[in-house]
Amino acid sequence: MSLQCPYCQSRDTVLLKSPQYLPVKSNASSIQNSAMSPLALATLGISVSKSLNIPPIAGAIVGVLIGGIWMLITDDEVQQTTTPSYVRHYYCNDCDRDFSPSLRN
Ligand SMILES: [Zn+2]
DSSP, X not given: OOOOOTTTOOOOEEEEEEEOOXXXXXXHHHHHHHHTOHHHHHHHHHHHHHHHTSOHHHHHHHHHHHHHHHHHHHHHHHXXXXXXXXXXXXXXXXXXXXEOGXXXX
């Protein structure tokens, strides 16, 4: 089944499927994520603060901040993997233009 061209209204269109395979991410990042979680870093910060003779709350805050930033960075990477694995494209033989079905009204 062909789609009507949005530019010249021709029905002489062909469907092009361009596969865009994304690199498969391993689960290693989620393991790193749990090791770099705010709670784990806060605990680490408290123990470091105690050995350095500074208030433990200061180390905890630094740990939570670093862990929060780290989680923001890793969250962005996860969102990128949710993009569509392929893009549907139509090509018009009359006006030599390609378009996606989403342009259709
Ligand atoms: Zn056309």
